[in-house]
Amino acid sequence: MSRIEKDFLGEKQIFKQSLYGIHSVRARENFPDNTPFHAEWYMAIGQIKLAYYLTYNSFKNSLSKKSENNLVQFFDDSIIEALIESAEEVAEGKYFQHFIVPAIQGGAGSSINMNVNEIITNVALTKLDLDPGDYDTIDPLEYANIFQSTNDIIPSSLKMASIKLLVELEDKINGLKLDIEKLEKQSRNKLRIAYTQMEQTAPSSYAILFDSYKEALSRDKLRVSKCIERINTLNLGGGEIGTGMAVPQFFIMEVIPTLQKLTNLPVKKDENMTDSTNNLDSLVELHSILKTHAVDLEKMVSDIRLLSSDLIGSKEIRIPQKQTGSIIMPEKGNPVIPEFVISVAHKVYANDMLVSSLSAQGCLDMNPYLPVIGNAILDSIKLLIAANKTLKENMFEGLTINNDLAEDRLYHSSAVATALTPFIGNTKASKLAKEIQKSGKDIFRVNSKLKLIDPDKLEKILSTQNILKQGFTLNDLKDFGE
Secondary structure: OOEEEEEOOOOEEEEEOOOOHHHHHHHHHOOOOOOOHHHHHHHOOOOOEEEEEHHHHHHHEEEEEEOHHOOOOOOOOOHHHHHHHHHHHHOOOHHHOOOOOOOOOOOOOOHHHHHHHHHHHHHHHHHHHOOOOOOOOOOOHHHHHOOHHHHHHHHHHHHHHHHHHHHHHHHHHHHHHHHHHHHHOOOOOOOEEEEOOOOOEEEEEEHHHHHHHHHHHHHHHHHHHHHHHOOOOEEOOOOOOOOOOOOHHHHHHHHHHHHHHHHOOOOEEEOOOOOOOHHHHHHHHHHHHHHHHHHHHHHHHHHHHHHHOOHHOOOEEEEOOEEEEEOOOOOOOOHEEEEEEHHHHHHHHHHHHHHHHHHOOOOEEEOOOOHHHHHHHHHHHHHHHHHHHHHHHHHHHOOEEEEHHHHHHOOHHHHHHHHHHHHHHHHHHHHHHHHHHHHHHHHHHHHHOOOOOHHHHHHHHOOHHHHHHHOOHHHHHHHOOO
């Protein structure tokens, strides 16, 4: 069975019990895409609608005490209560199956806004024991969208959804950082070969390498937390272009404080709502920080994928095998977690180009591409949450480092001679390095043959404590030099 709905373009048949309406159906037909809309964004719209209905109730109550209360025609309390209850449920994620507008669309988000308006309206109608589509009683535009505009509802709800996810991302980054810190502590007193341009270069340690990852993640965590401050100003009450036209001043002043109480989010009114309506540079800045975090993750997992691969022979680092690596190769395990994270990073890079280029396409007083921009931003945040989560749970918690093998390999490497150059000069250090390469023996046996430095001094110079301290002193030259 179906019902007939009308707009200025004509009529549409809608399934009788569907909570969406003609505006949503037209969008579904006009944008034949299957990219799903983010539920977090949908719920944030519900929260904002709820704040508007509560503010509407307060507005009505405040005017009822004044002699001029007949200047504004309010709808019945029963309708207000039904809208409030419906918005509460949408804010909890209910009825999301009736949200049929795809993520990739035209129209600046009007279809998003109307799909939610239709859902709230039809849910409210059922609460009053009326049929969906009875818009003579509750109209999606006149009632559910009261004193609202797509151009303040959609960007503000995007920011709210982003803030909630950024809090989760910050937490996941911190959890990963703590796991890496544990590995760094385990390797503080052992040496390894450092590589530049994929060539052996100098003594170092896995503690130093993992500390560099930890520091990068610390910066990422701080940047993400600061990001929230960049997008917590909302243009609610700004209306179509941010000027507040056709919106009561009561709403402009009260709707965001009401939203704050509902959500406990650190949101506030933008002092220049026309600016935030037509400029999306804060979202570009947000995504650039997401991209930076993706770069740090890719660098880290690319290093570990290489160090744990069969290319280097005996493995100093082993990552957990999480699934079968080959249909035909027995016992083969692939580095699927690093590969997933690298794939995530490159999706974020692609999203960053989209966010930047379409934000620049904003024309005059608003940006019609906000739905696609917002989808990319939420997509990137959720992908990075997933990347941090799987790195912690499926790679770093089971990662092992063979520090003894790494140290032994260093002593058999020409790279170890780099540590001797301040004390015996480049020429003698080069002779030791060349003989190590030629013989395959460790530096102590090679020096026993070439007798280029006192063996006791060699032991002290190559001690972990001496190598891992920063730089050398005049006393070191006095003690260890010729």
